[in-house]
Amino acid sequence: MKKLLRLSSLLVTAVLLAFSSQKSYATHMQGGDMTYACIAPNTFVVTMKLYSDCSGVTPPSSASLNAKSTGCNPGRNIPMTKIGATRIGDPYCPSIPKTCASNQLVNYQEVVFKATVTFSATEAQCADWIFSWSECCRPSTANLNGQGTLYLEAYVKLFTPNLPGATPTNIVHNNSSPEFNNLNIPIPFVCYNQEVRYSMNALEFDGDSVSYELDSSMESATLPATYNPIGSGPNGTIINPAPQPPFNTIPPGQPGSNPQIAIFGGGVTTNYSPTYPLSSYNVTWTQGQQVVFAQPYFFLDPQTGEIAFRPSEYYPNTASNLGKNKYAVVVKIKEWRKINGVMVNVGYIRRDIMFIIEDCGGNTPPVTDPRPVPPIFGTVIGDTVYKVQTCTSTRITVDFKDQNANDSVTVFFNPGAGSTLPNGSFQVFDNGTSKTRAVINITPLPSDIGRVFLIPVRLEDNSCPLKGVSNEVIKIEVISNNRVDILDTVQTICLGESLPITANLMRPDSILGDTASYRYQWEAAPGLNPADQKKKNIVVTPTQDTWYRVTVRNASLNGCFDYDSILVKVNPIPVINDIKVAYGPNKENKQHIVYGRSAQINVNLSKVDTGFTYSWSPGRDLSDSTVMNPIASPLKTTKYTLTVKSADGQCKATKSVDVIVGPFFLPNVITPNGDKLNDVFEYVGIQPNTSLKIFSRWGVLIKEYSSYDNSFGGEGVSDGTYYYIMQEPNGGKSYKGWFEIVRD
Known part of the structure; x- marks a missing residue:
């Protein structure tokens, strides 16, 4: 697109001045919408969003919601609470200050109100309710006469009475209305003589069907707004802004003028209306032809809610309060719910939109x-x-x-x-x-x-x-798709298991609808019972990876068939026969690890497969928790659980083993008094054949054992403090410390 920032600084200044000149001195209510959410039976949170002209008066700080059931209940007014701060519009690029004042660029501000409406038991006897709000006045617009009241409403159907075939006869709906995307503000600035796409962006969360239609602007529940005569441009014509030679852009009536002109064809009405709310025409400019026809063009897609048009009128340098470039458009969004085969209109909302036409200086929308x-x-x-x-x-x-x-x-x-x-x-x-x-x-x-x-x-x-x-x-x-998908492509089972397979016709109606008859033929394959080859559903028990193929034919239409296949992969099932711990020697001659030592865990499987994976839990104090036979070095007795899985993880086996850790003890006092309690210097949890040297407090060696047998009881020495050095065999661990001899 052509950026206006690429214009000369003088031209940019002129554009900004043109925008800022469009200030309103009248009133403010440009548009809005009202939605509701059912939060409990007969309880609704109603949200109203109002959009006011920045150059008008300050938006309201309070509002009152009216709830009424015409012909059933006179209704009542409910105070609404303002939610959050007033939000200023952001239609301009970041270099333009985001402000809201009468002497700034044309802009809008949004204010949000909410109210909770709980219908009493008496009110809940009325099926049809209208939520509404109104306030004077709208800004002047090109398509509406005067500056009437802005009226917003939403309709909710609490229940459908006496629905044929329904039990109970009154079907309660608990309906929530569609909601609008917060990015889609109903005050769109659109470019003169350019294609415009504007979507309602209505989000429906109840699963109801939604339809869109153009509706009249209203001044009250029963008073439609009056629409102005249609402006038709200079002398009822449209001038091509980009004519091809020999035509030019010199305005008609000036020397050298030779414009390319479109005149209005059939279907042109004299007044704006709800379905044709602004001047918009489609023109096919034909090369070499000076005069062509223009056709009215304002379209709302009833299914998507997208409005398409091309604004054909723009009045430059006119004050905003004159409303020459503003158009009020209303879209009604209805919700439909199918109940017992009957489509019921369970609610609607209306969106009051204010389209503001601007000269975009050659810039076109994305x-x-x-x-x-x-x-x-x-x-x-x-x-x-x-x-x-x-x-x-x-x-x-x-x-x-x-x-x-x-x-x-x-x-x-x-x-x-x-x-x-x-x-x-x-x-x-x-x-x-x-x-x-x-x-x-x-x-x-x-x-x-x-x-x-x-x-x-x-x-x-x-x-x-x-x-x-x-x-x-x-x-x-x-x-619909004329291709039939039958099966998944790959399934995995464990050896010895069976797998049910279904020739599932995803699209039978793509061939002959519900009346179709199909024949099935499975190819012979290991693990398939020959008696099942013509069945839709089969059960296979393969012992190795096997393909199973089926052809499905329509019995009524020759040549209508489809086929598919599935690969059944067979994984071996791990079998853990036994797990043992290779305990080393210890002085106690017991099945345990000497404290601080290690032992290998040995696993015996019926069959070892290269695709097996191993996982030990817990993984701590193991040399590797992902190998078959790890080395365990726990400091306390621990239960380890092994899980062996096949390559794809589908087949597995588990088994546990306790790795027992022996105690550890070195005394720091002995009492050799014959009571058989602490009479000797006795260690626990140290390897056999450990040497021992005992020294006096002055470092004199008083006793030495090449393979200590826990027999020293203080023979030949007096009470006191002594020091020792213990050395395990084969360069093992050494221990140093002291102990006391106390005989009394």
Whole structure:
């Protein structure tokens, strides 16, 4: 897109002055909407969002909601609470201050109110309720007469009485209305003489069907606004802003003028209306032809809620309070719920929108540019509509582009946009660059045939001062697929197990609907009972990896068949015969590890497979917890559990073993008095054949043993403190310390 910042500084100043001159001196209520959420039976939280003109009066700080059931209950007023601070609009580029004042650029501010409405038992006897709010006044607009009251309403049906075939006869709905994406503000700035796409971005969370229709602006529940006569441009014509030679852009009536002109064709009405609320025409400019026809063009897609038009009138340098470039548009969004085969309108909401037409200085909004989809997967219709087939994974890539390849495009979307797609996802890549794109993955099932999935997106470029904005909806329709998917591709079992296999016709209706009759033929294979070869469901017991192939034929249509196959992989089942601990020698001659020593764990399997994996738990104090025979070095008795798994982890066996750790003790006092308690210097938990040297406190060797046998009882020495050195054999551990001899 052409950035206005690329204009000369003088021209930029002129543009800003033109924007700032459009200030309003009148009133303020530009638009709004009202939604509701059922939080409990007959209890609703109603949310109202109001949008006021920054150059008007201060938005209200309080509001009163009216709830009424016409013909059943006179209703009542409920105070509404303002939620959060007033939010200032952000339609301009970052270099333009985000302000809200009468002497600044045209802007809006948002204020939000909420109220909780609980219907009493008497009120709950009335089925149909209208929530409403109104306040004077709207700004002046080009399509509405005067500056009437802004009236907002939402409808909720508490129950459907006397529904045929229903039990009970009154069906309670507990309905919540659709909600609007916070990025989609109903005060869009749109470019004169450029294609506009504006989506409602309404999100429906109850699973109801939603339809969209244009509706009249209202001043009260029963008073529609009066629409002005249609402005038709100079002398009822449209001048081509980019004519081809020999035509030029010199205004009519001036010397050298030779414009290319479009005149209005059939279908033009004299007044604006709810279905044609602003001047918008489609013109096909023909080279070499000076006069062509223009046709009215203002379209709302009733299924997606996307509005498409091309503003054909713009009045430069006019004050905002005159409303010459403002148009009020109302869209009603209805919810439909199928109950006992009957489609019931369970509620609706209305959105009051204020379109503001601006001269964007040649800048055009971003557009979607879909990449082709292979015909075997789906088709692309226009820019945003896709038809995809069932039982096939389809990838859709949408580029978001600008006419100027260097301009960046930022996409705003609902973070959960991909969650509604069957087996699908929605991701945006390189957002905020000139290469922004979205990738959509979807794998619809047969049950999705006929369903339509909508992904609203908001596109913004980085033009300045006014950003180019486009609100669009990517629409995905699911159609039937003439290909039958039968089986999964790979299954794994353990040796000795059986596997049931089903020739599952994912798309039987793609051949002959519900009346189709099918024949099955399985190829002979090990593990398949020959008597089962013509069955839909089989059970196989292979002893090795085996392919099973089936052909499915339609019994009524020759040549209509499909086939598929499945690989059944067979994994050996590990069998742990025994686990033993290789305890070393110890003085006590017991089955335990000498404290501080190690022992190898030895595992005996019926069969060792190279694909087996091993896992010991706990893994601490093991040389390697992932090998078959680790070395254990615990400091206390520990139970280790081994899990042996096949290569794919499907088959496993477990067994445990206790690794026992012996005690450790060296005395620091002996009492050789004959009571058989501590009479000798006795150690525990040290290897046999350990040498011992005993020294006096002055370092004199008084006793020496090459293989100490726990027999020293202080013979030949007096009471006192003595020191020792113990050395295990073969360069083992040494121990140094002291002990006392006490005989009394």
